[in-house]
Amino acid sequence: MRNVAIVGIGHSKFGKRLDVSLPELAWEAIKEAIDDAGIDSSDIGFISLSNVGVWSSEVSPAAIILDYADLNPVEVIRVETACASGSAAVKAAYMAIASGQVDIAMALGVERMNEMKTPEVIEILARIGNYFWEFHNFGPTFVGYYALFATQYMNKYGATEEDLARVAVKNHYYASFNPKAHFPKKISLEDALNSPYIAWPLKLYDCSPISDGAAAVILASEEVARKLTDSPVWIRAIEGATARANHSKREDLLGIPSARIAAKKAYKKAGIDPENPIKHLDLAEVHDCFTIAEIMAYEDLGFAKRGEGYKLIREEQTYIGGLIPVNLSGGLKAKGHPIGATGVSMVAELTKQLRQEVERERQAPIEKGMALAHNVGGTGHYVFVTILSLHKP
C-alpha cells in the first residue's frame, strides 16, 4: 500500500449560492486546489465527486462539471453516503492512489441545496432516514430524529438546553473569523436560547443551515507529493462504518454506534491510543449537524467518557486552549452544511490548520501534528473517521 498525501486544497464561500451554477460553484474549489497544488488539471488521473444532488435538475452531475471545468477525459466516480458523501469521495481518491492506479487524484464535493425551497429539502433529507418504515409511517424529519437523541441524552445524563446552546455559541464564535463560513458572525448564549423551537429541545440555533458550497482536495502518491510540496499532509487513516437505518432497532439513542466503530478502526490504523486519543490530536472537525451531535461525537470519539461529553463544552474544553479544540472552522452549524461538500471541506480545513495557514484567531496550536475529521451520514447510517498527520505513516 502506497502512502497518500494531501498536496492541494480549495474551498468556495459557503452560503446561499444562487449566484453561480453547480459547475461554476465546483470550479471555485477546483481552481483553488489546482493552484494550491501547483499542478495542471491534466495531471489529475482520477476524480471522485460527492454531490447528493437530489434537489437538482441535473441527474448525473459529474459529466457536466467535467465538461465545464475542461477535465475530460479523466476517469470519474460519483459517490454518495448521504451527509458523509464528502468523506466517501476522499476515501475513493485515497484508494485510487494507495492502490497504485494513479499518482494524482482529486476529491471534489459540491452541493447546491438552495436550488429547491426549504420545505422540499427538509422532506428529501428526511427520506434519507428510512423512507418506508419511518418517514412514510411516522414522518420524522432530521431535526426530529436528533431531537429524540437529545431528549434521551438529556434525560439520562442531565445535560441541559444551555449545554446544547454552548456548542452553537462556540461554533459561531470561530465561524466569525472564517470568511468562507455561511454565518461568519458571533452569537450569544441568550441569542441561542431565545431562538424558536424547531423540534423540542432543539431550537433554530441548534440546527445547521441549508447551504451551498464546494470543496476540493488533491491527493498524491509519496513520490509525487515530495516533488510538489515541502508540507504534505498525510492521510494516516480513513475508515468507514454503518449502522441500522431503522432507528427502532438501535440499542439506544445516546450515541452513534457506527462512529465508535469507525473511530476504533481509524485509531488502530493511525497508531492512536483509543483510550486517550486526545493525547495524539491537535484538533478535530466533527459532524455538528445539530448541537447534540457534537456532544455525542465527543463521546463516540473517546474525547470524553460516555455521559460526560456535555461537560467538555460546559467547561469550554473544546475551545482553543482546552483539552482539544473542535470545529474551529465554525462546523456544520456556522460554516454551513452543503451536504456533499462537508466531508471534503473538513479535510481541506484540517489540512490548512496543520499547515498553520488559517486566520490567527482560529488557528489551533499545532504541536502533535495530527488532526481528526468525523463525518456522519443520516444518524450514523454512514460514518467516516479520517486521521491526518504531518508525519508520514
Next chain:
Amino acid sequence: MRNVAIVGIGHSKFGKRLDVSLPELAWEAIKEAIDDAGIDSSDIGFISLSNVGVWSSEVSPAAIILDYADLNPVEVIRVETACASGSAAVKAAYMAIASGQVDIAMALGVERMNEMKTPEVIEILARIGNYFWEFHNFGPTFVGYYALFATQYMNKYGATEEDLARVAVKNHYYASFNPKAHFPKKISLEDALNSPYIAWPLKLYDCSPISDGAAAVILASEEVARKLTDSPVWIRAIEGATARANHSKREDLLGIPSARIAAKKAYKKAGIDPENPIKHLDLAEVHDCFTIAEIMAYEDLGFAKRGEGYKLIREEQTYIGGLIPVNLSGGLKAKGHPIGATGVSMVAELTKQLRQEVERERQAPIEKGMALAHNVGGTGHYVFVTILSLHKP
C-alpha cells in the same frame, strides 16, 4: 498493488420485478454471491453499491439494503456514473482490495426502474445527457441521441437498418438460453425490421428495455482467493474515461471517444495488443443500450477498423464460432438493462463464462482465458473497460 480476484458471483432474474422491494431484489444477488464464494457475510470488509435510483422513494438506498441484508456495520460507498455505475462499483471494490484496505469486498448493483412509469423514466434518463444545454433546450431522449449516432454512421459508412436489426437478432438468440434474461426469446430479422420506429432509424427492437434486477460480485486479495477457490478470475484491468456531456462539442458522432481511451488504458495494463485485441480475448460483453452502440463498440474496442464494425455483425463474426463472440448473455438488449446493475452483471456473466459454467448453447469456447466488459454511461459521458482473466497478472 495487490492482485484482485473474483471469488463469488450472484445474479437475480432481470425483468419487471415489482414482486420484490429494492432490498429484496438486492438480496437475491447478495445471497447467491455469498454462497458462491463460500464466505459468511460478515467476512465482507467493504461494499460498493451501484443504484442510480432516481425513480425510487428511498434517497439513500445503501442504508436500507445493508439493514435488510444484516450487513451492518460494514463500510459502504454508493457510486454513480449513469449506466456505467455498475463498473464504477466494481472499480471501487477493486481499489479497496488492491490498496490493502480490506481482503474481501463486494460490488453490488441493483435497480428497480419500473417503480416509475415509462415516460417518467425516459425523461429522467434524458436529463443524464445534459439537462441544461440539450434536454432543456432541445428535448432529446436517449433513443434520440443514439439515433443521431446511427444516422451519421449509416450515412458515412453505408450500414443499413438490417445491420442494426442483426444485432438485436443475435442478442435475443443468446438471451433465449439465459434464464436470468428479461426477454429470453428469439426474434427474427423480420420481427426486428417490422417493429415500430421510436426515433428513426431506431425501432423498438433496436432499444434495450427498462428493467429491474440485481447482480453482485465478491472480490478477494490473492491470499484469500487462493483459500476460497480453485478457479479465481483475476481482474487484470478496470479503466475509466469520460467524454464531453455537450454533444455539440464532440468531434463526431461516429463512435465514443472515451471508450477508445478507456480501452487503450485497459489494454496497456492487461498486456493486450491494442492493434489486435481479439487475439487475446475469448469473448466480450459490450454496452448495447441501442443496436448502433454495439456496432460502434466493435470499432472503439478495436475489434474492427473504423467504419467496418457493421461488417462484423453482417458476417456473423460476433456469434460463437466467429472472430469474437459478443453479448452471449443477451446483452442489454435482451438480458435487460437495470442501469445500476448492468456493469456488475457484465462482470458476473464473464466470470461465469471463463469458469465455463453458463448454459451449453451460449458458452463461449475458453481458449485464451481472457474476456472484456465495456460499459457506457450516457453516450460515453463515462466509460469503463474491464479485462478479466484466468491467468494471474
